[in-house]
Structure formats: C-alpha cells, structure tokens
Amino acid sequence: MSERSASTGKALWHGRFEDGPAAExxxxxxxxxxxxxxxxxxxxxSVAHVLGLAHSEIITEIEAxxxxxALDRVSEEMTxxxxxxxxxDEDIHTAIERRVTELAGPTGAKLxxxxxxxxxxxxxxxxxxxxxxxxxxxxxxxLQSVLLDRARAAGDVYLPGYTHxxxxxxxxxxxxxxxxxxxxxxxxxxxxxxxxxxxxxxxGAGALAGSSLPLDPDFTANRLGFAARFENSMDAVxxxxxxxxxxxxxxxxxxxxxxxxxxxxxxxxxxxxxARLDDAYATGSSMLPQKKNPDIAExxxxxAGRLIGNLxxxxxxxxxxxxxxxxxxxxxxxxxxxxxxxxxRALGAVTGMxxxxxxxxxxxxxxxxxxxxxxxxxxxxxxxxxTPFREAHAAVGALVRRSLAGEGSLRALVEVDPLLGxxxxxxxxxxxxxxRRVTSGGAGPDAVAHQIERFSAHLERLRAAVA
Ligand code: ARG
Numbered sequence: 433m434s435e436r437s438a439s440t441g442k443a444l445w446h447g448r449f450e451d452g453p454a455a456e457x458x459x460x461x462x463x464x465x466x467x468x469x470x471x472x473x474x475x476x477x478s479v480a481h482v483l484g485l486a487h488s489e490i491i492t493e494i495e496a497x498x499x500x501x502a503l504d505r506v507s508e509e510m511t512x513x514x515x516x517x518x519x520x521d522e523d524i525h526t527a528i529e530r531r532v533t534e535l536a537g538p539t540g541a542k543l544x545x546x547x548x549x550x551x552x553x554x555x556x557x558x559x560x561x562x563x564x565x566x567x568x569x570x571x572x573x574x575l576q577s578v579l580l581d582r583a584r585a586a587g588d589v590y591l592p593g594y595t596h597x598x599x600x601x602x603x604x605x606x607x608x609x610x611x612x613x614x615x616x617x618x619x620x621x622x623x624x625x626x627x628x629x630x631x632x633x634x635x636g637a638g639a640l641a642g643s644s645l646p647l648d649p650d651f652t653a654n655r656l657g658f659a660a661r662f663e664n665s666m667d668a669v670x671x672x673x674x675x676x677x678x679x680x681x682x683x684x685x686x687x688x689x690x691x692x693x694x695x696x697x698x699x700x701x702x703x704x705x706x707a708r709l710d711d712a713y714a715t716g717s718s719m720l721p722q723k724k725n726p727d728i729a730e731x732x733x734x735x736a737g738r739l740i741g742n743l744x745x746x747x748x749x750x751x752x753x754x755x756x757x758x759x760x761x762x763x764x765x766x767x768x769x770x771x772x773x774x775x776x777r778a779l780g781a782v783t784g785m786x787x788x789x790x791x792x793x794x795x796x797x798x799x800x801x802x803x804x805x806x807x808x809x810x811x812x813x814x815x816x817x818x819t820p821f822r823e824a825h826a827a828v829g830a831l832v833r834r835s836l837a838g839e840g841s842l843r844a845l846v847e848v849d850p851l852l853g854x855x856x857x858x859x860x861x862x863x864x865x866x867x868r869r870v871t872s873g874g875a876g877p878d879a880v881a882h883q884i885e886r887f888s889a890h891l892e893r894l895r896a897a898v899a
Contacts (some may be wrong), residue, residue: 435483437561443522443526444520444522444526444529444544445519445709450473451787452520457659458519458520458522461522461759461762462521462522462523462525463522463523463524463762463765464517464521464522464523464524464721464766465496465852466765466766466769467523467524467525467553467555467556468524468527469560470553470556470557470560470765471507471510471515471524472507472856473555473556473557473559473560474508474525474528474552474556475503475506475507475528476559476656477552477555477556477559477656478499478503478528478529478532478543478552478654479500479503479655480635480655481543481546481547481635481652482496482499482500482503482543483496483651483652483653483655484635484636484647484648484651485542485545485546485884486651486669486697487648487651488646488647488648489643489646489649490545490546490646490647490807491539491542491545492646495542496540498536498539499532499536499538499539499540499542501535501536501542502531502532502535503528503532505535506528506531506532513568515527515531515532516875518530523549523553523737523762525549525552525553526549526581529543529544531753543563544639545645545646546636546643546647547635547638548600548637548638548639548640548669548757549638550637550640550669550756550757551634551635551636551637551638551639551665551669552635553762553834554634554669554761555633555634555635555656556670557675557764557765557768558630558631558632558634558658558674559656559658559752560631561630561674561675561678561768562627562630562631562656563579564626564772565623565626565627565630565678565681565896566623566627566770567655567776568623568682568685568775568776568779569620569623569624569894569897569898571779571780571783571896572616572619572620572623572685572779573610573620573891573894573895573898574779574783575616575782575783575786576613576616576620576778576891576894577891578783578786579609579610579612579613579616579785579786580610580613580884580887580888580891581787582606582609582786582787583605583606583607583609583613583880583884584606584884586604586605586606586609586791587783588604588801588863588877589604589605589606589791589793589796589797590602590603590604590605590797590801590863590866591603591605591608591706591795591797591799591800592794592799592800593607593875594806596859599799599800599802599804599805599806599862600805601798601805601865601866601869601875602801602805602865602874602875603737603866603869604866604876604877604880605791605793605796606713606880606884607874607880607883608874610884610887611629611881612688612691612692613887613891614887614890615688615691616685616688617890617891617894619681619685619688620682620894620898621894622680622681622684622863623678623681623814623898624897624898626678626681629657629673629674629677630674630678630708630888631658631659631660632653632658632659632660632661632662632668632674633649633652633653633654633656633658633661633662634662634668634669635649635653635656635661635664635669636648636649636653636661636665637662637665637666637669638665638669639669639757640665640666640669640670640755640756640757641665641666642665642681643677643876649661649662656807660824665756666740666755666756667676667755667756669756669757669840670753670755670756670757670758672746672750672761672764673750675746675764675768676743676746676747676750678768678771679739679742679743679746679767679768679771680743681769682739682743682772682775683736683739683740683743683771684740685744685775685779685856686732686735686736686739686740686771686774686775686778687740688737689732689735689736689775689782690732690733690735690736690763692729692732692782692786693726693728693729693730693731693732693733694729694733695729695754696709696726696728696729696785696789697726697729697730697733700724700726700729704799705792705795706790706791706795706796706799707789707790707791708789708790708791708792709724709726709785709788709789709790710789711724711786711790712784712788713727713728713781713784713785713788713789714728714744715727718755728781728784728785729785731778731781732781732782733772733774733777733840735778738770738773738774739774739775740894742767742770742771743767743771745767746763746764746767746768748763749763749764753825776864782885783803797862800865800866801858801862801863802842803821803835803841803842803843804832804835804842805865806842806859806860806864806865807828807832807842809865809868810831810846810856810859811825811828812829812868813852813855813859814828814851814852814856819851827849827851831845831846831849831852842860843857843861844857845861846859846860895896
C-alpha cells in the first residue's frame with residue numbers, strides 16, 4: 433500500500449471539535465499502521481452493512497449500488513497498492529470510509545449510518561480470525577500428517593523413553609512421534625471449539641446500544657457468513673474474551689512446538705546423536721566451520737515465550753475494563769496478529785524440519801538397550817510368577833544397585849539370581865523390552881500398530897473439521 437497524502441487536518445469525528453487533533457494524539461492513538469491488514473474484512477463488513485441498510489429501506493437501492501461500487505473501487509486500489517492514505521486516517525475503518533465518501537460523493541456520507549467503529553472494528557477482527565485461525569489449524573493438521581508418515585516409516589525403531597529426563601523404558605520411535613501428534617490434535621480441537629465463540633457477528637450493536645433505525649443484525653450476520661449475531665449489544669462491543677481464547681489456543685500450539693523443539697535440540701547433539709537435520713533445515717555458524725545448528729528447533733522453543741507474553745499482556749489489558757467499548761480494546765490486534773504470524777511460520781519450519789530429519793536408529797537403540805531400562809520388565813516377570821509388585825521392585829532394584837556397584841552386568845546377576853534366572857535374563861537382551869509393552873495405547877509394536885490406525889482416522893476427522 434502506498435504513502436500518505438497531505439492531511440485534511442480533520443478526523444471523521446471532528447463535528448463537535450473546533451480544532452483538529454494534535455500530531456502527538458494521532459501518533460499515539462492511530463492503529464492504521466497495524467490494522468490496515470484488515471482492509472478486506474472491513475470492506476466485506478461495509479458491503480454487508482450497506483446491503484442491510486437497503487434491505488431495511490434506510491437507504492435506496494441506488495444509493496446502495498453507488499456505495500458498493502465505491503467499496504469495490506477501494507478494494508481494487510488496495511489490491512493494486514494504489515490506495516492513498518491521508519494523515520487524518522486514524523485506522524483502516526476511517527481510511528476506507530473517507531475514500532468511499534470521496535468516490536461516491538454525498539451518498540458515501542450514508543455509509544456509517546447506524547454503525548460505529550466499535551461494532552465495525554469488532555466485526556472485522558472476528559472475520560479475520562475465522563479465516564486465519566482455520567489456516568493455522570490446517571497447518572497443524574499438515575504437521576500431524578508428517579508425524580504420522582514418519583511414525584509409519586519408523587517401523588520397529590526404538591529409543592529410550594524418558595521421565596524426569598532420565599531413561600525410563602524403551603519406546604518405539606513411532607510412539608514417541610505420535611505422542612506429539614495427539615497433543616497437536618487437541619490444539620486443533622481447541623481452535624475449532626473456540627470458533628463457535630468467534631463466529632458471532634457484532635454488526636448492528638452500534639457504539640454500544642444498537643440503533644433507533646430498523647437495522648437487521650441477523651441479515652448482516654448472514655451476509656457475512658457468521659453463524660450467529662450478538663445477543664447483547666454491550667457485550668458485542670465490550671468483550672474480547674474470544675481474542676484471549678485464541679491467544680491461549682495459539683500459545684498452547686507454541687508450547688507444544690517448543691517441546692518438540694527442545695527434543696530436537698537434544699537429539700541432534702553429539703551427546704545424544706539420535707537425529708541429523710537436513711541441510712535445508714539447519715544453520716551454520718559465522719565463526720565455527722564445523723557447526724550445524726538446530727535454529728528452527730531453538731526458535732520454536734523461544735517463540736513460545738513471546739506468544740505467552742501476547743496472551744498475558746492482553747489479559748492484563750482486559751482486566752477491570754468497564755462495559756462497554758474502551759479504546760484499550762484496540763490493543764487486541766497487535767498481539768493477535770503477531771501470535772498468528774509467528775505460529776504460521778513456526779508450523780511451516782517445524783513441519784519441514786521433521787519431514788526431512790534423518791534418524792540414527794543405532795544410537796537410539798544403543799541408548800535404549802542399556803540393561804537397566806529392562807528393570808521394570810524384570811519386576812513384572814516376577815509379578816507374573818506370583819511375587820507382589822513391591823517385593824519384585826525391591827529385588828530388582830537391589831540387583832541394579834549391585835550392578836552399578838561393579839558386581840557384574842545386570843544380565844549376569846539376573847542369570848544367577850535364585851528368583852530370576854536364565855529365562856528372566858533374556859528380557860535384558862537388546863530389543864526385547866520394547867516388544868513387551870502390550871497395553872492398549874502403550875509403546876509396543878502391536879499397540880502402536882493399532883494406535884497408528886486410530887491416529888489416522890482421528891486425523892481424517894480433524895482434516896474434515898478444518899476443511
Ligand atoms: N481503531 C479502533 C479499534 O481498533 C477503532 C475503534 C475506535 N472507536 C472509538 N470509539 N474511538 O478499536
């Protein structure tokens with residue numbers, strides 16, 4: 433979009449004012465610098481409003497046609513980057529109305545009939561949110577598909593599962609990947625669920641109380657493709673909980689990506705050596721020639737802080753605001769736009785990183801085959817032969833302690849143990865333990881094969897929900 437023209441010196445609301453606004457006021461209160469990206473939503477809202485005015489016979493069909501022609505022209509100018517902003521344009525709403533009035537002459541002056549920027553701006557943001565959040569949800573589903581593909585391809589590869597970041601029990605790599613997949617599925621569900629509260633038209637609420645004119649908020653809601661209209665005009669212009677909810681849903685996506693990021697940072701270290709990043713999804717060092725850095729993973733981790741800040745900052749803005757509209761609400765847009773932009777980019781980068789990463793199964797499996805990772809299997813082997821679990825736990829724990837003290841390998845100690853013996857010692861052999869996880873939803877091959885089918889069906893449902 434293009435530069436600003438010389439100011440007319442007056443704002444659209446100048447009626448009761450003798451003097452034009454101070455430069456400092458405009459500089460501090462303007463929102464055009466960030467809300468101009470709402471232009472197409474604002475125009476759509478204005479077209480619906482004009483049609484509503486004609487539908488209610490507040491304006492004539494001819495007046496409506498002339499305003500819609502002017503709005504179409506503004507749309508063309510915006511698309512071509514030829515729209516000229518004026519210094520008096522406070523926000524995208526006043527800029528468009530000013531231009532419509534220039535283009536449609538006296539008829540343009542009827543555009544704002546029965547409308548306030550309070551319901552106008554709230555309508556535009558909700559319309560923007562519907563579109564952008566569904567795009568985010570679709571990108572999450574794309575990431576889930578990559579996780580599913582990589583889970584399918586991982587076959588029997590296993591690695592240590594961790595609790596407290598200490599090796600706990602071996603798990604299939606596919607199981608680990610799908611754990612992230614299910615969490616991301618809930619993120620999609622949260623966005624879809626929030627949509628019900630976002631998808632409500634505030635248009636017709638006016639400044640706060642509706643109008644003396646025979647407006648039809650159902651008509652405009654319908655025209656704009658909203659599922660419902662507001663129930664209470666003060667609530668319509670005087671609430672932003674749907675924005676806070678979206679900021680939370682996006683923060684949760686960021687947190688889930690940050691956890692994947694942290695694991696990739698660890699897995700690509702020489703110490704872990706579980707994975708090697710594709711060159712296209714790694715960065716080098718400006719000084720250290722040998723470096724291959726996981727910057728996507730780190731920023732996926734780091735950006736979560738920023739998204740949480742957007743959420744908590746805006747919650748603080750909302751706190752204690754009396755009904756109904758307060759200018760404070762203009763602060764909804766920057767955190768919302770930023771969170772959406774950051775998550776969109778993060779999802780693209782993380783999806784590419786995971787799609788192209790090379791696993792190093794030897795390293796994963798060598799770590800998982802550490803003998804003590806089979807300790808629980810040994811205890812459960814005793815349980816199946818009648819030993820109460822707490823006693824079995826103590827008996828195996830004692831063997832682990834003796835092994836750590838240098839008395840021999842765990843396997844050797846198990847072999848000669850009167851309670852355990854050679855059959856039990858076989859459980860300590862490489863690759864055995866992971867095959868013993870038979871619980872539905874557990875980490876073993878049969879359970880995971882079943883889980884993969886269920887995840888695939890879940891993904892199809894989500895894909896349909898965000899289509
Ligand atoms: N740019 C403003 C916003 O985004 C428009 C609303 C201004 N309304 C007002 N009564 N001053 O919230």
